[in-house]
Amino acid sequence: MSMGFSPFDGGFNFLFTLIPIFIVIIFIVVIVGIISSGARYVKNSSSPRESRFATISSKRMDVRHHTTHHDDNFAHSSSSRTYYYITLEFDNGERREYLDVKNIYGLVREGDSGYAATQGDWIVAFERSPGHHPSGGVQF
Template identity: 35%
Template sequence: MFVIISNLKEWSKNNASPVLTVPAKVVTKRTRTSGGAGDSSASTTYYITFEVQSGDRMELRVSGREYGQLAEGDFGLLTFQGTWFQTFERQKRRAAINFALSFLYTLMQLQLLKIVQPFSRFLNQQR
């Protein structure tokens, strides 16, 4: 009876909560397996901990499919309602940042070559 009342309270609270979409990062993943003793089948529950921009973390229950598709370190837009996970739209933020840094590094190298090559020619002429 206590479990039913507890679940009803949680459902009511989640249902009254606004649906929020926030930038977040996948911090960690875990599973909980129950059953499987004797002739009973085992069931697995999947959880992902997300960190939002404020530094707050929340652990949400997700489907096995979502659990399998997300990796620790993924960035994206998390949509949730209370403690109910809705979606996580992965962003290619890390790839975009790496590309931009690589591009800037290449530009810096090219600029250095423009400066160094004439100086190198000058030194070779002085020999």
């Protein structure tokens, strides 16, 4: 008969309660992320395409890394994805950043002016104004 306190009595019960809670929280975060990404895609793809005169005020890249470790054989896999963003400044002084979904990032540079076609949070085309650059425009 043991009358002493064992640290494992309450600890294991606590862990068996805590671990399922963490699993549920992680599951909820993943599901919410998937749903919000899907909702954002649907919103952008169903938005009307607008064309406005603008100047490219800046460009940036966002590189996201994902690494998965496998403890049983010490192997891991990693991947990365680069997102390209273009900030437009419109005639009224408004600036807005758009995600490049049509691979025009490398075809334009800061300071270019012309007509930008946007769809929701996406930039889908950019045509330089005549006379701005001898190379003409980038159309899709």
